[in-house]
Amino acid sequence: MESRILVSRRGLLQAGLAGSVAVWIGGLLGSAGCRVTPVATQRVALTPQGEEIIRAVMPVVLGPLLPSGGADRARALDAGVADLDDYLAHLSLPLQREAGDVFGTLGLLPVRVLLLRSSRPWREAAPETIEAFLGAARASRIDLLRRMFAFLQSMAVLAWFDQRAAWPAIGYPGPPIERPPAVGGRA
Amino acid sequence: MSTREVHVGTTLERDLVLDGDVAIVGTGAGGAISASTLARAGLRVVIVEEGAYRTPQEFTLRELPAFTRLYHDGGVRPTKDGAIAVVQGRTVGGSTTVNWTSSFRTPEPTLRYWREHLGIEGLSAAELAPWFETMEHDLHIEPWQLHNVSNQVLARGAAALGWRHGEIRRNVRGCANLGYCGLGCPIGAKQSMDVTAIPDALDHGAALVTRVRAERLQLRGDRVTAIEGIALDAPGVRPTGRRVQLRAPWVVVAAAALGSPALLLRSEVPDPHGRIGTRTFLQTHNYSLAFMPEVVDPFSGVQQSIYVDQLTWRDGVAGRAGFNMEAAGAQPVVSMNFWKGIGTDMADFARRFRHLHTLVSQIRDGFHADSPGGTVVLRDDGSAVLDYRLDDYFWDGVRSSYLAMAECQFAAGAERVHPACSDAQWYRSWPEAHAGIRALRLRSPNVFLNSTHPLGGCAMGPDPRTSVVDTFGRHHQVTNLAVLDGSVLPTSLGVNPALSIYALTARNATALAERITGRRLVSRQTG
Helix, strand or coil: CCCCCCCCHHHHHHHHHHHHHHHHHHHHHCCHHHCCCCCCCCCCCCCHHHHHHHHHHHHHHHHHHCCCCHHHHHHHHHHHHHHHHHHHHCCCHHHHHHHHHHHHHHHCHHHHHHHHCCCCCHHHCCHHHHHHHHHHHHCCCCHHHHHHHHHHHHHHHHHHHCCHHHHHHHCCCCCCCCCCCCCCCCC | CCCCEEEEHHHCCCCEEEECCEEEECCCHHHHHHHHHHHHCCCCEEEECCCCCCCHHHCCCCHHHHHHHHEHHHHCEECCCCCCEECCECCCCHHHHCCCCEECCCCHHHHHHHHHHHCCCCCCHHHHHHHHHHHHHHCCEEECCCCCHHHHHHHHHHHHHCCCEEECEEEECCCCCCCCHHHCCCCCCECCCCCCHHHHHHHCCCEEEECEEEEEEEEECCEEEEEEEEEECCCCCCEEEEEEEEECCEEEECCCCCHHHHHHHHCCCCCCCCCCCCCEECCCEEEEEEECCCCCCCCCCCCCCEEECCCCCECECCCCCCEEEEECCCCHHHHHCCCCCCCHHHHHHHHCHHHEEEEEEEECCCCCCCCCCEEEEECCCCCEEEECCCCHHHHHHHHHHHHHHHHHHHHCCCCEEEECECCCCCECCHHHHHHHHHHCCCCCCCECCEECCCEECCCECCCCCCCCECCCCEECCCCCEEECCHHHCCCCCCCCCHHHHHHHHHHHHHHHHHHHHCCCCCCCCCC
């Protein structure tokens, strides 16, 4: 109903090959640049690398839709990440692994250098840099890059538009019946 | 009402064995109608379902919890190359719990094709009519006249173009016109299997075990002796370690397209001609987005109540890919996910949500040599994935339907139209759209594709060399096994499939009940 969130098997094979090479190169280059800061909150399915990328991509995809103010913005990102974690945690294990592989590949230093043209981690990448990457990936001749774009863009959309905070700006009044979150325990 | 016997796999403290006269895998359109029919014939029915049993009061009308709790793989089960998201329910009631209630009889051109090209006898419109009537009665399938703006726009466009269109009948009782069908009907108005046939079966002595995945059929010679299941944790992802066995002299597989062929493949059911899993069809959906001058509020009101079938058989049943058209309004996550924007472009689109009009085309497959459908294959862990190739025949259907949807939206007064394809652009007029779409590059994943109608994979037919089961769903090689669900359909349908599956299953489950009991039954003995 939403979109295909996943990259192709062939694409993943490519990513896997690229990934294993990149792991190796990354090892040679040293891990200082690609170490991921531990995240305080325990996630079920979203890897720390995945969370870092989602937190970097969400503001770029959603642009002015996301609150600009500090606390509201932080709340939106926190809630989005928690929702995505819950979403991923309900996927079958092969798909959870694929999602983890995509995030893992995107987090590798050589991949970041290639895609973001910077050795900085995702959390330090300039929004303009991420925007340029997303735009180029969407129109790319390379199947794998188009799939990575579709995956990341969909994740950002999923993470935002089910939040109440998203609705006033788009004129959605919310569900006609208010129910406590009996299914799944989320607000 | 006596106490209903329902076991929850997640909380089983020890392994469970259930004995019955008939064991059934699945509670969707096929499994539930089978269960109710067989239980009403006086047989002890035991049912296994991978999803959980939710009550309408548990449906929160929020998108993400619905996708994760009620759908297989969050509603985006990808085909092997990731091009198409297959949308299947995974809950008691299967996809009937989350469908949009559109109820069509199998179109006559489809039935004629089955007879003339596939040698299928006994399934003419006249022969099926009593089964359709029974199901239409039981599930309150009736005309619906309260059309939301999305559907009014579709009817207006079709009328302006002189295209054949009509009102969709719906399986509802006391519908409040909320428009949240895809998230589970919160008031139990939708006559889906979770509130109709499954409770009916339970009230006739059936036992249900939920949150258990049917892993394989145990075979001895040419017979199934048991269904082996594994209990799953609360999210339905990881095994808890408990095992469930259903033992019965008769077994019905109704795990739907992908699910049923995968179970047969895992079980190494005899398949001398390599047919299991082949000819899996999607009648793949593609979408067209428009902004209307008027407020559409696409999230509100019954989402599908008008159909257009002008182009479904445009080149004859066996010609170029034909497609039907319906409205596809939805809540924010689904609606916004059609748009692959970044930053201000995403925001500009989202802020016009109240004026958004979305059409969907469902492209028929399986009626042409160049449209063989996909093949279900097993991953290393035994899970199913559909290998579905996108070929020229298919892309012709995509382009033609983009053109038709844009033409219809402009005829209805759209300010601008954009196919749900990130390589397209906004078109301000029909001539502009016509030129733009004809030149549009069609490639995955930029063309948004999904399917809520996976069908086939255990095709029925008279010839074991080209089918898995006969036209009553009886397996060609395994004598006590029947497949009674959408996986037996030998092509896609050209319409939303629920009613076709209900009626065919009612027919075939009644035949099975007569075979088992040796008694002649009247219809499916509804009461």
